[in-house]
Amino acid sequence: MLFQTPLYPEHINQGAKLVDFAGWSMPLEYTSMLKEATQVRKTAGLFDVSHMGKIEIKGAQAEKFLQYLCSNDIASLQRGRMQYNLLLNERGGIIDDVMVYNLGSYFLLVVNAACASKDFSWLRVQGEKFEVAIEDKASFYALLALQGKAAAPILEQTLDSSVLTLSYMSCGVFYYSDFGSLLISRSGYSGEDGFEIWVENEFARRLWQRLQEVGRNYHLALCGLGARDILRLEAGYPLYGTDMDEETNPYEAGLGWAVKLEYKDFIGRSSLEKLKCKIRRRRFGFVMKERGFARSGYPILDAAGQELGVVKSGVYSPNLAQFIGNGFLDSEYAVEGKEVFIKIRNKPYLALTKKFPFLKLGVKKEG
Amino acid sequence: MAKLYSKSHEWVEVQEGSRARVGVSDYAQKELGDIVFLELPDVGKEFHKAEQFGTIESTKSVSELFLPLAGKIVAVNQAVIDNPALVNQDPEGEGWLVEIEIEDKTQLEELLSPQDYRSFIAQEH
Numbered sequence: 001m002l003f004q005t006p007l008y009p010e011h012i013n014q015g016a017k018l019v020d021f022a023g024w025s026m027p028l029e030y031t032s033m034l035k036e037a038t039q040v041r042k043t044a045g046l047f048d049v050s051h052m053g054k055i056e057i058k059g060a061q062a063e064k065f066l067q068y069l070c071s072n073d074i075a076s077l078q079r080g081r082m083q084y085n086l087l088l089n090e091r092g093g094i095i096d097d098v099m100v101y102n103l104g105s106y107f108l109l110v111v112n113a114a115c116a117s118k119d120f121s122w123l124r125v126q127g128e129k130f131e132v133a134i135e136d137k138a139s140f141y142a143l144l145a146l147q148g149k150a151a152a153p154i155l156e157q158t159l160d161s162s163v164l165t166l167s168y169m170s171c172g173v174f175y176y177s178d179f180g181s182l183l184i185s186r187s188g189y190s191g192e193d194g195f196e197i198w199v200e201n202e203f204a205r206r207l208w209q210r211l212q213e214v215g216r217n218y219h220l221a222l223c224g225l226g227a228r229d230i231l232r233l234e235a236g237y238p239l240y241g242t243d244m245d246e247e248t249n250p251y252e253a254g255l256g257w258a259v260k261l262e263y264k265d266f267i268g269r270s271s272l273e274k275l276k277c278k279i280r281r282r283r284f285g286f287v288m289k290e291r292g293f294a295r296s297g298y299p300i301l302d303a304a305g306q307e308l309g310v311v312k313s314g315v316y317s318p319n320l321a322q323f324i325g326n327g328f329l330d331s332e333y334a335v336e337g338k339e340v341f342i343k344i345r346n347k348p349y350l351a352l353t354k355k356f357p358f359l360k361l362g363v364k365k366e367g
Numbered sequence: 368m369a370k371l372y373s374k375s376h377e378w379v380e381v382q383e384g385s386r387a388r389v390g391v392s393d394y395a396q397k398e399l400g401d402i403v404f405l406e407l408p409d410v411g412k413e414f415h416k417a418e419q420f421g422t423i424e425s426t427k428s429v430s431e432l433f434l435p436l437a438g439k440i441v442a443v444n445q446a447v448i449d450n451p452a453l454v455n456q457d458p459e460g461e462g463w464l465v466e467i468e469i470e471d472k473t474q475l476e477e478l479l480s481p482q483d484y485r486s487f488i489a490q491e492h
Contacts, residue, residue, distance in 0.1 A: 017400070032455075033426050034401045226400075226426060293404050293424045316403040316426060323403075345406075345422070 005050035006142045006204040014222060022114035024051040026225050033226030034318040040190055040231055041319050041362070044148030045223035046211055052143050053116030054198065055123065058106040059132035066107055069126055069267060070100060071250060073260040079104045082169050082185055084258050086250055087119060088268030092275055093246040094253065095122060097238070101171045101185065108183075110143075112240045126267070142204035146211060147194035147231070149362055150218040155184075155195055157214045158207075163195070168364050178210075179203045189228060191235030191361035230315045233324060236285060236356020242296065243283060243312045243326060251279045252328065254356070281309060282334035285354040286342070288323035292349035294342040300327050301341040301348055308333050308340060317358060324358050325351075370459065371475060372484035373435035375417075378459060385472055386441065389434065390463040391423065391454060394488050399425040402451045407465055413439045414467075416474055421464065423454070436474035438467035 002025040011018065016027035027048065029036060039045055057066060067074040070085040077083045079102050087095040096115040101108040111119045116138065123134050146155055155163050159176060163184055166172060171185035180203045188194035199207050212220065221227075229239065238244055244253045249272065251259075261273060288294060294314035299307050314325030325342070333340060336355045341348035370378045376395035381387045396402065404424035414420050414434045421432040443465050447453045454462040469475070479487060 028427070029400065032401050034403075034452075230426075291404060293429070295429070316401075 003051070005048055006201040007048045007050065007144075007208055010205060010208055011048065016222075016224060019225065021225055022051060022112075024113060026051055027222075029224040029226045030222045033224060033230060034316065036221045036223040036227035037230040037234075038318045039219060039221035040148045040192060040223060040227065042148070043218045043220065044146060044150035044154055044194075044215060045190075045221045045227060046208070046215065047145040047147065047223045047228055048142070048208070049145050049196075049228070050142040050204070051113035052138070053109075053111035053113060053119065053136070054138040054141060054143075055109040055111060055116075055120060056106055056135045056137050057109065057123070057132055058135075059130070061131040062107050065127060065130040065132045066100060067264055067266065068130075069123065070098075071259045071266060071268070072100075073263050074100065074107075075264070077102045080170055080172055082171050082187060086255060086258055087122065088250070088266070088272070089246060090268060090271060091246075092249045092268040092271035094240070094244050094248050094250060094255075095119065095246060097240050097244075097255070099187070101183075103171070103173070103183075114241050140201060141198045142201055144197045144199065144204070144208060144211070145188055145190075145194065145228075146197065147188045147190040147223075148192045150215075150220065151192070151194040154211060154215050154218055154220060155197075158210050166195070168193075179207045182207075188363075189235075189237060190231040191237070191357060191363050192231075193362055193364055229313075230317060233313050233315050233326065234317050234319055234358045235361055236326070236358060238283060238326075239313060249275055249279075251276060252281055252283060254283045280331055281328040282331055283312070283326055284329045284334040285324065285326045285356050285358060286340060286351040287320075287354045287358070288325075288342065288349060288351045290349040290351075291323065292342060292344045293323055294325040294327075294344065294349075294351070299343040300329060300351075301343055302333070303339065303341070305341075305348070311342060320359055324354070326356075329353070369481060371435070371478035371480065372487075373417075373433065373478055374487060375433045375435075377433060377435050379435050379475070379478060380463075381469070381475070382466070385469040387438070387467055387469055388463045389465050389467060391432070391458055392484070393458045396455050396458040396462075399423065399428065399430065401426045402454045405448055405451050405454070405464070407443045407448060408440050410440050410443060413437075413470075423451075432464070434467070435478055436467075437470040439470070440465050441468050442466035
C-alpha cells in the first residue's frame with residue numbers, strides 16, 4: 001500500500017506522473033522536471049513535501065536531550081530559529097539529517113520520509129534517559145514548499161505581509177481563518193529564497209489552490225520530486241539515503257560545519273574525534289565535459305583507469321545546460337578542477353571536479 | 368508512405384526505395400519524459416532485426432533502442448544528438464534518429480500499422 005498526502009487529489013487533477021517514494025505516492029513531475037526546475041530559479045515553484053516526517057520533542061529536558069542526540073549546537077539555537085543537524089550513531093555514522101526548529105515551548109524535528117520510523121524509534125529509545133515527550137505528528141499535517149525569488153510576494157499576497165518578517169532559517173506560527181494555524185519557516189532545499197509551510201490536513205488543498213491562483217501572475221510552477229532533486233544537487237545539498245547513509249561520517253559528506261565537537265558531548269562524538277584526521281574520501285561535485293548522464297553507482301576513474309570513487313547522484317542540470325553529479329572521491333581528487341572520468345556503459349567520459357554549489361544561489365543567508 | 372511501428376515503440380518510415388527513417392513514437396517520448404541524451408551508431412554499421420542500435424536517456428531512465436528491421440545505418444540525425452529535447456518536441460518528425468538502408472523489405476510486413484500500434488498501446492496500459 002502507498003500513502004497519499006492530503007494533496008493527492010490535486011496531483012491527480014493536474015495529471016502529475018506519480019512515483020513511489022519511501023512508501024508514498026508522490027508527484028515525480030507535472031509536465032517536465034527540467035522546465036519545473038528552471039522555473040524555480042526564474043520565479044517560483046510549489047512542492048508537496050508532506051511525506052517528510054514531523055517529530056515533536058517536549059518536556060523539561062528537551063534541549064538537553066537534543067543537544068545529546070544532535071551534532072550541531074542546540075544551545076545556540078534561539079527561539080523562532082531553525083538549525084541543520086545530523087543524528088549520528090556511536091560510530092559517527094549518519095542516521096539521518098534533520099532540521100530542528102526551536103518553537104519556544106517545544107522543539108520540532110523535520111526528518112526524511114524514508115527515515116521517519118527509524119528516527120522515531122531511535123529518539124524514543126534514547127529519550128528513556130531524559131524527561132521528554134516524543135510524538136510523531138506527521139499524519140496531521142501537510143508540508144508545502146514554496147521556492148524561488150517570487151515566493152515572498154506570492155506568500156505575502158496569499159496570506160499577509162507578516163510572513164515577510166521571517167528571515168532565512170527563522171520560523172513561526174501564523175493564524176489565518178481560511179487556513180488555520182500555519183507553521184511557516186523561511187527555508188528550503190532549492191538554494192533559492194523560499195518558505196516551507198506546515199498546514200493542518202483539512203486546510204492543505206485550499207492553501208495549495210490559493211497559492212496556485214496567486215502564483216499565476218508569477219508563472220509559479222507546480223513541481224515534483226524530480227525538480228526537487230535537480231535543484232538540491234545544483235545547490236550541492238546532499239540527499240540522505242543516496243549520497244550518505246549510516247556508513248558515511250559527516251566529514252566525508254562535507255557536513256563537518258554541522259558538527260560541534262568543541263562545545264558539547266553527543267552520541268558519536270568520541271568516534272568523530274578519532275576519525276576527523278583520517279578522512280580518505282570526500283563527497284565532491286563534478287561537471288561532465290563530455291556529454292553523458294552520470295548515474296548513481298557508476299565508477300569514477302583517473303586518466304589511467306584506476307577507480308577513484310563512485311557516483312552517488314547525477315542529473316541533467318537545465319539551469320547550467322550540463323550534466324552534473326556528485327560522488328565520493330579520494331581526498332587528493334576532492335579539489336576543484338581535476339580531470340576525472342565517469343565510466344558509463346563501459347566507456348570513460350571526461351568530467352571536471354567542481355566545488356559546491358554548481359551555480360550562484362539566490363538564497364539570502366542573512367536578514 | 369505511412370509510418371509503421373514496432374512493439375518496442377520505434378517507428379519506421381520508408382523515404383524512397385529501400386531507404387527509411389527510424390525514430391521513437393510519441394507514446395514512447397511521453398512515457399520517457401524529458402530526453403537528455405542519445406547514443407546513436409556510426410554510419411555504415413549494420414544491425415539485425417530487433418538488435419540494439421543505440422541508447423536513449425531521459426531524466427528518469429536509460430532505455431535501449433531496437434532497430435525494427437535489419438539494415439545498414441546511412442545517416443544519423445545530428446540535430447537530436449545536439450538537442451535531445453527535439454525528440455520530445457517532434458518525435459515522429461524532426462526528432463527522427465537514424466536513416467537505414469533496409470536489408471529485406473518483406474520485414475516491413477511484420478510491423479504494426481498506426482491503428483494496430485494504437486490498440487497495442489491501449490492493451491499495454
